[in-house]
Amino acid sequence: MTWIPEAASNLAGKVDGVLWLITLMSAVFFVLITVLLVYFSIKYRRRSDDDETPYITGSEPLEIIWTVIPSILLIVIFIYAYVVYKDMRTPPKDAVDINVLGKQWVWEFNYYNGKKTLNELYLKQNAPVRMVMRADDVIHSFFVPQFRVKQDLLPGRYTQLWFTPIKVGTFDLFCAEYCGTGHSKMRAKVIVLSPEAYDIWENGAQAGEGSAVAGLTPVELGEKLYKEKGCNACHSLDGTVVVGPSFKGIIGRSEEFTDGSSHTADENYIRQSILEPQSQVVKGFPPVMPSFKGILSDDDISALIAYMKTLN
Amino acid sequence: MANNTIAEHVYVPFLEEKKGILSWLTTTDHKKIGILYLVSVSFFFLIAGTIALLMRFELLTPEADFVSPHVYNVLFTLHGSIMVFFFIVPGLAASFGNFLIPLMIGAPDVAFPKLNIGSYWLYILGTIILLFALLKPADTGWTFYTPYSANTDTDVVLMTFGVFVLGFSSILTGLNFIVTIHKMRAPGMTWHRLPLFIWASYATAILQLLATPVVGITLLLLIAERTLGVGFFDPAKGGDPVLFQNFFWFYSHPAVYIMIIPAMGVISEIIPVFARKPIFGYKAIAYSSLGIAFISFLVWAHHMFTSGISEVAATIFSFLTFLVAIPTAIKVFNWTATLYKGSIQLQSPMLYALGFIFLFTIGGLTGLFLGALAADIHLHDTYFVVAHMHYVMIGGTVMGFFGALHFWYPKWFGKMFNETVAKVAWFLIFVGFNVTFFPQFFLGVEGMPRRYATYPQEFKSLMSLSTYGSWILGVGILIMTVNLIAALFNGEKAPQNPYGSLSLEWQVPSPPPHENFHEIPHVTDWTYGYGKKS
């Protein structure tokens, strides 16, 4: 097992299952081909220039066999890998969100309680987390080998991944997508703490050092923006319809749009609606919302989304 | 051309038909154009290989003590771009394709000889543009991913424009070959009598023709993004950086097959000759080339499972990726079965062919890890990918390229090389290659990301081992190069058919006359009629 790094997340064991399955199947084929190559090369080596060889041009049964058997094995691998992948892509309901921002060449982590850390990611053992990630400039990629997770961070869009750290310890976080001169130095430490130690860290002194408005958690900031930027003029909090749809329970609500399509209101939809309100207008509402491009920063939008989540 | 009729029965090797550099650059003889390509791509192979040695030297230790990270980034960009666009895409296809296709199908030349030399001029134009781009070389990696490539202040525009021009060279070559194979076959040379190298070249040419323009327009859009402010890939303007990746891989995955399918064709030619056996499962190998070519258009997003594409798309692409493994596996089994009950002679071309099967099998099987969704999430953009693609590209294509060089060398240049030295070089290349790249699989599984100028201490022992291996590999290639060049000057005169092949190109003198065949041959049997019919 030494060739696979320590399995430090709940997903790691599952991924290792796939790795082992493919390794075993590959090994069988590799050994088969190698043995045959060597054996044939020795057994049928040319002994004289007048060697007679048979005229064999093929064998249908044999060819069918070595088409069908690999096909079946390949489908098995595909399905197994797909099942694990589906698992890796589906965060549980109780996963806690951490906002991750990648920029040349720093990792920034924003926690639910307003804490923010640079190049150090603190996690609680056995607590599922979801990374809600975006990039500031170019594409980066969040990769922790011991967790077997990897996901690119894109500018202008959120991506996500989730896992549950199961082992206390410190792990390397690499940027896996080439991002420029400092790419190979864009590494962070993932520090998984026991639940007790994590609680101490969480309540520790170094809170809120750089949240967009100092001292506010994203939710508090979101609430402030909701009032100050005028969202409250059109969007209610209690489900009543003013001008636009209410924010109550908006995250995860399935919306039908004027063009007949429908979509679940997720982070990307909210973001898009704030920046390009006319791109998707909910059915039954007038297309009157102004764009908040340049008014709300990315951090502000993230905070608003965090606030909206509390309204469910 | 009137004097040709007079000189009809006087044998003049094509190499001595006309002399002088200008006559070479303006020739329309496919064999000479093949040599032009051969020399050019080999030159770029050695350049890019040297760059690779520099990179490995830097990676001997975890810190950036030999070159700075920026220089390292430039080096791997140049290594990748030159290897891919200047060596391996035109490599076998344009050099051996040019030399062999007309000879193998019994034609005097390709369908459009003038277009053929025109393609080569475009290739040269591309290299000149690259030279200018070297004034401020790009540091984007050969994949030119946006938005990085749109923002970096290195000269991405010239570099991509050079690639764009090379793309057109590749397209026109492919076009020429397709038409040649359709229209120029000698009487009796039916599709099912064609040598498998022709089938492979045909499949390759289709990929060149129809995939390359997409990367052309993609790079053009990237240039427009940098110069005109067009924003298709710029999220700030409503564009989508992942779209660039979709477009890029629509070409660049088929490009992998542009690189490997001709090598597969070479192997299918070498093995029957040195085993004195008909190729096993001719039709399966022939049609699997076409099958691979077609499916390869539909697997591109397996380079993008972690890039933020949709799960539905990832699943479909993963499935199609597994489909492409099937025809590949069939080929490997068929080659191995051809050896059964043969009379196997382990001369240098055959050693390269067997080396190909061995290494390509590893390359192919490790591809399964990268096609499988969950496994790829862990392995993507690590050294596992680096090792895999080098097993396919060096273990596959370059082994095929070297095999082809040794196999057709007597025919092309009319000289024999030193066989003992060739075997020693093969051994060093084989060992050096494995020492260089096998440890990288383990590095990848352990999580070492690619394109890292510096790396954590824990990877040091395997990284150093890999660097030592690269030295052995370098020495092997150097010996091979010297051996082949030396043979030009003091090699023995090659007989017409030293290896006893039945293929048409061996039925004319070595080197072939300018017009290939005094009389267009009438073909009555397939190419692989070795062995005793019972």
Place this chain on the structure above:
Amino acid sequence: MDHSHGHQMDPGEAYSTSKLGMWLFLGTEIMLFGGLFAAYAIFRSKYPEMFLEQHRELNREMGAINTCILIFSSMTMAIGVTAIQRGKQKLTSIMLLITILCGFAFAGVKYVEYGAKFSHHIYPDTSIFFSLYFMLTGLHMLHVFIGIAILSTMLVLTMKGKFNQKYSTPVELGGLYWHLVDLIWIYLFPLLYLIG
């Protein structure tokens, strides 16, 4: 055209060989535009309002006029090809001349259109829609110019009497190219001007 060295390809074979080559080239051209068409499809579905809004900036009448010009030129081109196949060199020259003039007329209209856009401060970086508009029509314009260059060469060669009913391959290949330019415009026109 010396297609081969010692062995001359028979003319019929040479003709069909060249035509196949041209068709393959047209396939490449389609894929070259294909990337832009794919980008169009994606961004149009992503931002339908933007496309609806901004396509009104385009001058539909000019687009329609240009469509007519190109279709007409395609017809004269086809007549020209048929004429040379029957050995009517004079008719061919006239038809080629008309086709080339149509090409210039098309370019002229396009010039006026671009000028109008620039005077309204609309540039390729104005929006995704105009990026597409300028890239698609710009690439197409480039093809029109290449086409004009090819056809002008054909015109000169025809007037010199190089072509007749036995040998007219280059004219036909030039014609195929010109028809493709027309064909692509047939799609560009509705995509950009009509349905935005």
Place this chain on the structure above:
Amino acid sequence: MLMILTAITVSVSYVDVGIFNIIVAMSVASVKATLVALFFMHLKFEDRITWAFAIFPLVLLFLLIGMTILDTFTRIFPV
């Protein structure tokens, strides 16, 4: 013959000004394109190989468009 066809295509292109319907506009364009290909470009009289190489790029083009669209519009961000 060609004149009539041209007249038809031109008139159709006038008629469809004002019809804001992607399907109608694209089918009209496709009919026009098919006519140009079949008659102006003599595709009707070409052999099977030419047909294959005329149609195959279109198939690939649809696959390129189809698969990129599929990716772009099935990106889900579960909440």
